[in-house]
Amino acid sequence: MSGAGQPLWRRRSRAAELLRWLGWLLLVLLFVVCWTLMTQEQIWEFVWDAPTQAADLFSRMVPPRWSYMDSLWLPLWDTLNIATLGTLLALLIAVPVAFLAARNTTPSLLLVRPVALFIIVASRSVNALIWALLLVTILGPGLLAGVIAIALRSVGFIGKLLYEAIEEIDTRQVEAVRATGAGPAQVLDYGIVPQILPAFAGIAVFRWDINIRESTVLGLVGAGGIGLQLKASVDVLAWPQVTLIFIVILATVIASEWLSARVRRALI
Known part of the structure; x- marks a missing residue:
């Protein structure tokens, strides 16, 4: 209720808002679990070294061999x-x-x-x-x-x-x-x-x-x-x-x- 005694309009009820936030929380939790399972065997040293390796590979790819x-x-x-x-x-x-x-x-x-x-x-x-x-x-x-x-x-x-x-x-x-x-x-x-x-x-x-x-x-x-x-x-x-x-x-x-x-x- 507002100060003037008029009801305040709400897009969703309090229960609906709680369910909405619970849904987002479960979605984030699912993402974290999936990410953990997918990357548990990842060797992160390769990832950190990727820009260097990509630059080295690119340097060997140019110029194209047009004679081919x-x-x-x-x-x-x-x-x-x-x-x-x-x-x-x-x-x-x-x-x-x-x-x-x-x-x-x-x-x-x-x-x-x-x-x-x-x-x-x-x-x-x-x-x-x-x-x-x-x-x-x-x-x-x-x-x-x-x-x-x-x-x-x-x-x-x-x-x-x-x-x-x-x-x-x-x-x-x-x-x-x-x-x-x-x-x-x-x-x-x-x-x-x-x-x-x-x-x-x-x-x-x-x-x-x-x-x-x-x-x-x-x-x-x-x-x-x-x-x-x-x-x-x-x-x-x-x-x-x-x-x-x-x-x-x-x-x-x-x-x-x-x-x-x-x-x-x-x-x-």
Whole structure:
């Protein structure tokens, strides 16, 4: 109560304020416990010496060895092929999976849809680098393992976004096509596909842009591409070559970002 006898407005009650502060206290306590567990085996002398080591490494990385560029054109081309072919393969798999996962297009909500959703979740749960590591063990080192790894990783991403786009279509257009006596294939062709084509184009280009980034590191586990040159250069401590590879990767990512943005604006 105020001095004039009027009740004072409070944003929260006293009990709510106490619970709020208790929540913050528990959050801080959880952070402290997690930090302690994570750093209990940390050798802090390495951390304190890190700036010196970083400066020494940087001094050995500059200037880049520009003469090494002739050895990077083919691996860079392989990286682009891994991303492109992996994306195309993922589209071939993800499109039917998305239609089977969407509530309004699946033939069975109890049987088919859960299987399609499991495929999407399983694909998104495993990183492309892990897929590549497994495939290199099975198929041997090379570009094929990289292409399949990118495809398996991309299926979940494309399938999830596409089935959500399918579920959000305007049902009135579908009903109008169905009212003309059209069969299921015609309803799909004239009522559903035209509505999801812009989303499909955007998703495909966006995923290709992401795959450019992911394919640059697959060579670290033997799946080909420019990552293979990066690993080889690091193994022999050829730091000027590593710097050049970083520059090439950065330029490639920037170019793919620019290209994908232009394509998305043109298609959507």
